[in-house]
Amino acid sequence: MRILVAEDDPITRRLLEAHLTRWEHEVIMCRDGTEAWNALMRDEAPRLAILDWMMPGMDGATICRKIRQKEQQHYIYIILLTARTQKEDLIEGLEAGADDYIAKPFDAHELRVRVRVGSRIIRLQEDLMAALAASEYQASHDVLTSLLNRKAIIEFLQRELARSHRDNTPVSLIMADLDHFKRVNDSYGHLAGDAVLKEVAHRLVTAVRPYDAIGRYGGEEFLIVCPNCDEESSWAIAERLRNLVSEAPLVTPEGSFKVTVSCGVSTVSGSGHNTDSITRAADQALYRAKELGRNRVELHRGELEG
Numbered sequence: 001m002r003i004l005v006a007e008d009d010p011i012t013r014r015l016l017e018a019h020l021t022r023w024e025h026e027v028i029m030c031r032d033g034t035e036a037w038n039a040l041m042r043d044e045a046p047r048l049a050i051l052d053w054m055m056p057g058m059d060g061a062t063i064c065r066k067i068r069q070k071e072q073q074h075y076i077y078i079i080l081l082t083a084r085t086q087k088e089d090l091i092e093g094l095e096a097g098a099d100d101y102i103a104k105p106f107d108a109h110e111l112r113v114r115v116r117v118g119s120r121i122i123r124l125q126e127d128l129m130a131a132l133a134a135s136e137y138q139a140s141h142d143v144l145t146s147l148l149n150r151k152a153i154i155e156f157l158q159r160e161l162a163r164s165h166r167d168n169t170p171v172s173l174i175m176a177d178l179d180h181f182k183r184v185n186d187s188y189g190h191l192a193g194d195a196v197l198k199e200v201a202h203r204l205v206t207a208v209r210p211y212d213a214i215g216r217y218g219g220e221e222f223l224i225v226c227p228n229c230d231e232e233s234s235w236a237i238a239e240r241l242r243n244l245v246s247e248a249p250l251v252t253p254e255g256s257f258k259v260t261v262s263c264g265v266s267t268v269s270g271s272g273h274n275t276d277s278i279t280r281a282a283d284q285a286l287y288r289a290k291e292l293g294r295n296r297v298e299l300h301r302g303e304l305e306g
């Protein structure tokens, strides 16, 4: 565990360092409060800190208070170290935001146990954060393709429409639908169908710009939201992804498949548009692409219906 130690007294400092190093912790030593504060504000700051209460620059309790006021991504577990052992001092220290408290002169065994408690809490918190991140990912991504799911891509579109309204910039929506996808499922089975969808998703990702978002809208239907992108540019993106899908057979563990895709594109700018109207417009353009023979891109023409 990486541990930050802030202590102005050289003897105590050396003792702390000796013990913690012997217990195989990596120790970052600070001689005063200011140094400790600066070290704790870095991105890769240690997650456990042992702070002397009385030291020059900034005292331990003040550092606690300031850390707890800040909105931090990672929790910093703080043990206050002090010669003040009155009950009121202890309460003050804990109220300042310390997690634990060790009286000086400290007992090595006690220090070891308290550091172990801190490490355990930090690990629990890390596990919790990882679980939270995983569940957030699952809630917004499609299991098969790892693209955004329907809800997440519509939310992205909604944010981009709001931005378009605010900044008066265009936003484009591409609706892409695999041609005759039912044939793949019917002839080769659903495993083959799934493999095709995964590979198509993979190709779509390489076709778009880094700030575009791709989601799986339905079975074999994908939505690509292109922020700050006019009709001409979005048409070019749609053409690029159409080519990428159809130019070479999709090689999957289930076999090699020749697949094409049709795209409908709708571009809006400014106010008065919502996710429904732009999606409907892209869908109408997609319908025309299908009518006109598939494996092609069509732009939505005319005004959007509210």
Ligand SMILES: [Mg+2]
Residues within 6 Å of the ligand: 007, 008, 009, 052, 053, 054, 055
């Ligand atoms: Mg001191």
